[in-house]
Amino acid sequence: MRKRSRVGPRFKGLIAFVVAVAVAGVASAQTELSMWYHGSQNELEREVIGQIVDDFNTSQAEWKVLLKSFPEGSYNDSVVRAAQRADLPDIIDVDAPVVANWAWLGYLQPLALDEATVEAFLPSSIGRWNGEIYSVGLWEAALAILTRRSTLKKYGIRIPSLAAPWSGAEFEAALVKIKASGDFDYPLDLGLAREGEWFPYAISPFLQSFGGDLVDRSAYLTAGGALNGTAALEFGRWWQSLFTRGFVPGLGGAQENRTARLIDGTYAMAWNGNWTVLDFIEAHGEDAIFLPAPDFGDGSVIGAGSWQFGVSATSEHVDGASAFVKFAIQDRYLTKIADELGLIPPTASSARASEHYGPEGRLAEFVDLSRKQALLRPVSPSYVVIAKVFERALVEIAAGGDVRAVLDEATQDINRDIQRNAGY
Numbered sequence: 001m002r003k004r005s006r007v008g009p010r011f012k013g014l015i016a017f018v019v020a021v022a023v024a025g026v027a028s029a030q031t032e033l034s035m036w037y038h039g040s041q042n043e044l045e046r047e048v049i050g051q052i053v054d055d056f057n058t059s060q061a062e063w064k065v066l067l068k069s070f071p072e073g074s075y076n077d078s079v080v081r082a083a084q085r086a087d088l089p090d091i092i093d094v095d096a097p098v099v100a101n102w103a104w105l106g107y108l109q110p111l112a113l114d115e116a117t118v119e120a121f122l123p124s125s126i127g128r129w130n131g132e133i134y135s136v137g138l139w140e141a142a143l144a145i146l147t148r149r150s151t152l153k154k155y156g157i158r159i160p161s162l163a164a165p166w167s168g169a170e171f172e173a174a175l176v177k178i179k180a181s182g183d184f185d186y187p188l189d190l191g192l193a194r195e196g197e198w199f200p201y202a203i204s205p206f207l208q209s210f211g212g213d214l215v216d217r218s219a220y221l222t223a224g225g226a227l228n229g230t231a232a233l234e235f236g237r238w239w240q241s242l243f244t245r246g247f248v249p250g251l252g253g254a255q256e257n258r259t260a261r262l263i264d265g266t267y268a269m270a271w272n273g274n275w276t277v278l279d280f281i282e283a284h285g286e287d288a289i290f291l292p293a294p295d296f297g298d299g300s301v302i303g304a305g306s307w308q309f310g311v312s313a314t315s316e317h318v319d320g321a322s323a324f325v326k327f328a329i330q331d332r333y334l335t336k337i338a339d340e341l342g343l344i345p346p347t348a349s350s351a352r353a354s355e356h357y358g359p360e361g362r363l364a365e366f367v368d369l370s371r372k373q374a375l376l377r378p379v380s381p382s383y384v385v386i387a388k389v390f391e392r393a394l395v396e397i398a399a400g401g402d403v404r405a406v407l408d409e410a411t412q413d414i415n416r417d418i419q420r421n422a423g424y
Contacts, residue, residue: 029061029062030057030061030062030063030064031062031063031064031317031320032063032064032065032066033063033064033065033066033090033091033315033317033320033321033324034065034066034068034089034090034091035053035065035066035067035068035089035090035091035092035093035324036068036069036070036075036078036079036089036091036092036093037049037067037068037069037070037093038069038070038071038072038075038093038095038307039069039072039093039307040069040070040071040072041071041072042072044340044341045341046069048333048336048337048340048341049067050067052327052328052333053065053067053324055327056324056327056328059327060323062320062323063317063320063323063324065091065324068089073196075093076095076098079092079094079102079107083105083106083107086314088107088312088313088314088315089312089315090311090312090315090317090320090321091309091310091311091312091315091321091324091325092107092108092309092310092311092312093307093308093309094108094127094134094135094307094308094309094310095197095305095306095307095308096124096125096127096135096137096304096305096306096307096308096376096377097197097200097201097305097376097377097378097383097387098383098384099127099128099129099134099135099308099310099379100129100379100380100381100383101380101381101382101383101384102310103129103130103134103381104129104381104424105381106313107312107313108129108134108135108310108311108312108313109134109311109312109313109315109318110132110133110134110311111133111134111135111136111310111311111318111321111322111325112318112319112322113133113136113322113325113326115133117326117329118133118136118329120347120348120349121136121137121329121346121347122140122344122346122347122370122371122374124140124304124305124370124374124376125137125139125140125305125306125308125346126308127305127308127310128379129379134310135308135309135310136308136309136310136325136329137305137306137307137308137309137346138308138309138328138329138333138334138337138346139306139307139334139337139338139341139343139344139345139346140304140305140306140343140344140345140346140370140374141273141274141275141306141343141344142273142274142302142303142304142344142366142369142370142373142374143201143202143205143271143272143273143274143293143302143303144271144272144273144274144277144290144291144292144293144302144366144369145269145270145271145290145291145292145293145294146262146269146270146271146272146276146277146280146288146289146290146291147268147269147270147289147290147291148284148287148288148289149286149287149288149289150287151178151268151269152174155174155177155178155181156177157170157173157174157177158170159289159291160291160292160294161292162292162365162368162369162372162373165291165292165293165294165295165300166291166294166295167294167295167296168209168210168294168295168296168297170294171294171296174187174269175187175188175247178268178269179245179246179247183265183268184265184266184267184268185249185266185267186246186247186248186249186266186267186268187247187248187267187268187269188242188247188248188267188268188269188270188271189248189249189258189261189262189266189267189269189270189271189272190202190203190242190248190249190271191258191270191271191272192248192249192250192251192398193251193252197387199387199390199391199394200214200303200377200386200387200390200391201303201377202271202303203239203394204303204377204390205293205301205302205303205375206235206238206239206293206296206301207231207232207235208298208301208375209293209294209295209296209297209298209299209300209301210231210232210234210235210238210296210297210298211230211231211234211296211297211298212226212227212229212231212232212234212235213226213227213232213378214226214227214377214378214386214387214390214414215227215378215380215382215386215414217378220378220379220380220382220418220423220424221418221423222411222414222415222418223386223410223411223414223415224411224415227390227407227410227411227414228404228407228408228410228411231297231298232407233403233404233407235296236397236403236404236406236407237403238296239394239397239398240397240398240400240403242398243398244400250398251395251398251399258270258272258276259272259276259279259280262280263279263280263283263284274290274342274343274344274363274366275341275342275343276342277290277342277362277363277366278342278356278362278363281362290365290366292369292373293373299373300373301373301374301375302369302370302373302374302375303374303375303377304370304374304375304376304377305376305377306343309324309325309328310325311325329346331347331349331350331353334346334347334350335350335351335353335354338350338351338354338356338357339354339355339356342356342363344357344363344366344367344370345357345367348367351364351367380424381421381424382414382417382418382421382424385413385414385417386414389410389413389414390410392410393406393407393409393410
């Protein structure tokens with residue numbers, strides 16, 4: 001026979017109170033870690049990051065991350081102002097190409113992570129400076145040429161592959177054929193209304209495929225020869241010709257939804273990211289394809305490096321902040337981000353588990369594109385200047401500026417910055 005409890009209501013209430021106090025005591029014992037994140041305007045992405053933060057906070061009793069979100073357009077300026085006030089958060093969201101600059105300026109400190117922790121990651125998803133790990137990304141992004149299989153078939157254009165991409169001559173011939181047909185407003189959309197990192201991220205790979213670069217990467221001490229050498233001049237003339245021949249929309253002004261304009265046939269092809277492909281596939285099914293970057297003579301190249309998490313140099317809790325980063329880069333979160341946001345999983349195991357990037361996924365080839373074609377933007381503190389100078393040069397050339405004069409001036413501007421800072 002089951003015996004009744006002899007514990008009275010008053011004593012039960014006391015037990016509940018003691019338990020509540022104990023739980024509150026554990027929660028209050030957690031050391032708070034402030035975290036800044038750039039995606040306040042991306043609701044879905046913000047929800048995923050918020051879930052990771054909540055999971056981390058409830059998974060252990062030592063640390064509690066407090067998340068604050070900013071609009072992407074003002075985020076970097078907010079970090080710079082906070083650094084000047086010595087008021088940086090513990091955990092910083094940082095765009096890969098500025099990791100070296102922020103480390104050099106003293107905004108970031110190395111993560112308390114060993115190499116084994118990130119061994120399986122795409123190299124471009126790890127932010128390094130002077131041989132140390134400063135940041136880790138939960139995703140990667142890659143560009144490709146989006147078009148329709150039927151469009152290429154109609155004009156007798158070969159469908160390229162990662163192993164056999166279009167040559168520069170083939171790409172040129174495709175643009176000429178499509179332009180001559182008159183079936184589209186433009187043969188190609190390059191997304192040139194984009195601001196910020198779009199020009200160095202999306203367009204400099206064409207320069208690099210020609211054999212030039214933004215800076216001489218052997219020592220990062222000069223742009224001479226890289227940005228104004230023979231290969232760069234050839235790139236510059238090709239770039240200018242895209243506008244004079246009406247192959248791409250002109251620069252400036254707000255651009256309509258790029259994916260929508262590709263879907264409705266305004267553009268025959270678009271140079272765009274993996275994050276846009278699912279919408280294109282939904283509209284055109286098996287007819288929708290994405291193609292590797294063309295090879296202009298020095299290999300096929302795409303940009304690399306996306307947003308990552310690091311620890312501020314002023315944080316007194318590098319162990320806690322690093323513990324959060326290590327928690328956030330679990331495969332289950334990497335796969336969740338890939339499936340919900342369409343971004344590339346940075347590990348092979350998280351990609352295999354993904355609906356979109358797994359063996360049967362429609363975006364699986366993007367993982368190989370990223371591994372085989374991706375090139376990081378220059379890993380140097382000088383990059384923040386290089387990026388702006390390059391963007392200005394592209395705009396001037398597109399507007400009809402003398403290619404050699406513009407690239408010579410850009411080279412001199414970059415060199416002056418490097419010399420002014422004693423080579424960084």
